[in-house]
Amino acid sequence: MRVAIVHEWLEHYAGSERVVEQLLILFPQAELFAIVDFMPTAERAMLGGRAVHTTFIQKLPFARGHFRNYLGLMPLAVEQLDLAGFDLVISSNHACAKGVITGPDQIHICYVHSPMRYAWDMQAAYLRQGGMQRGVRGLYARWLLHRLRNWDVRSAAGVDVFVANSSYIARRIRKVYRREAVVVYPPVDTQRFDATDHPRKDYAVISRLVPYKRVDLVVEAFLRMPGKVLHVAGDGPERERIAALAGNAPNIVLHGRITDTEVLHLMQQARAFVFGAEEDFGIAMVEAQACGTPLIVLGRGGARDIVREDGESGGPTGVFFNHQSCDAIMAAVAEFESMEARITPQACRANAQRFSQPAFRQSMLRVVEQAMHDLRPFGVEASCDA
Template identity: 75%
Template sequence: MTVVQPEPSVASVPNPAPKVAIVHEWLDTVAGSERVVQQLLLLFPQAELFAVVDFLPPGERGMLQGRKVTTTFIQRLPFARKRFRNYIGLMPLAVEQLDLSGFDLVISSNHAVAKGVITGPDQLHISYVHSPLRYAWDMQAQYLRQTGLDRGPKGLFARWLLHRLRNWDVRSAAGVDVFVANSSYIQRRIRKVYRRDALVIYPPVDVARFQPKDGPRDSFVVVSRLVPYKRVDLVIQAFRLMPQHKLVVVGDGPEWDAVSALAQGAANIVLRGKLPREELLRQMQSARACVFAAEEDFGIATVEAQACGTPVIAFGRGGALD
């Protein structure tokens, strides 16, 4: 008599956790895209983290949950700590040098170059897109105007560089297996730029923490990174014409000096810089309204404001409509 041993069931065979790599553009502050990365790290506690550069301040490194960040050669270039964005032309090359060959799953958190990492046929690459490279595509003209690069030799070089970035951006999209967009607006931009479909998964918002609170509401508030496309300058210009209304600007970034100069002499405009989360919460809870002038990808701050019972005055395009 021949005895045939039964095949082991699938459930009885141990399935090792996949090796996961999470790739983010740059780490210098904790804003909306970094909060997405934080949640990805919680979802995949075994994941390793990669970035073009890592200059995250000590007080904000808790989001990394003790992880070491593998960076690129741009981390060591001159003046990179303060001016790493000036190396945008080298970032496609830099991100392609990250060795991800030992990972089963690669998740890129992309608003510039992260999706350009090189993966193989047996690796799954999912790209969570906060935006296709903003200043290289439909926002190019606005970016060049706001940075003074719409004329002269520097402007000519900027246009040539953005042309090169567009070509690389489209080519690198072919290496992504699954696109995820943070809003229906970005879903449409992905379709327009890359001719690819994308699943919409909204970014994380801690609505349980941002709760309404009784009390006076005496000012308007802007909560934003100070970068050109956020149009904080436009909001300040508007409130200079309305001295009877107080505006509080919360946030910092490369445009701090320009925004400060614009607000100078306006007694109704207060620049608070970047605030701790508890103080930001109190500021939102006490605001008459949150003002949002950007054509934004999604806009986490607007949802946080609404969770506080604070109305939002937003530009009626982009992710704010979501």
């Protein structure tokens, strides 16, 4: 069976690239396609030495540093990828990858990290953050996003099977494309983390410091709980504002950017991992659980698939707060402390294994086998290394 894997763009080894990495392990014979490939040499191990087939955008002026400015051309570019002769096409989509053109005898499975948030329900927020609410730039952006929405819906018709990375994204797929999706959680390298017997006394939040992550809200809540220490790790455009917010408060410890080893130690020693953002999935939450660390997180988005509440099979692994407010976070911390003895590191660690790399490969293999059984035109057999 000839397999093509189509990814949006290769720039850094991040969350969506980890999905591609596991797909390449599952299908070692696959060929890889992308709109552009500017991944640094030091991060290319995931490709296994494969050549990457790219589009004309790869050679456009200033593409290396500014390829996102060519967003309006990406639907055209991805439609030019020649996938003739492949039996199975798997697209890794958060923008345009699902728009590849396939024939009636080809099966197209689309793994959706998220429909284009900036074109759909988060358009207003993106325009506001980009300073494009008014003026000529704002008018052009709205026109472009309108065209992208039309194309996005039309191109969904070319997908045979949608796979969502969480129940939340499955609901977004249903809302935007009016299609049902199978949920396959993204792969997390849970073996890189483990629990320790180190005493746990402080709380932690580890995140990119950008507005929607709402780290500021977590800091504000702990400023109102001076007896509880919060460690904040991460960097980003919000760093100075969060530092100013924390001031000289002795219970707020700012670490800035830290190494992977330091992340591991901080998670292992945290009494609980606190997170205030609505995420499509939430890999950092799973990594915390793999360290045996409980979660205190916003009860929306992908977090609903991750945390096991009190009374669920396997035992609780954290608590939710349902509003992005200081009062809600403070109440959740109090609830957590009242039931902390019932949340064990063993339960958290076991829960994390649901999201492991082998679990991802096994789930994706089942999806492919089912699609080949239901849709294959000439009895082509799947050939995978799970």
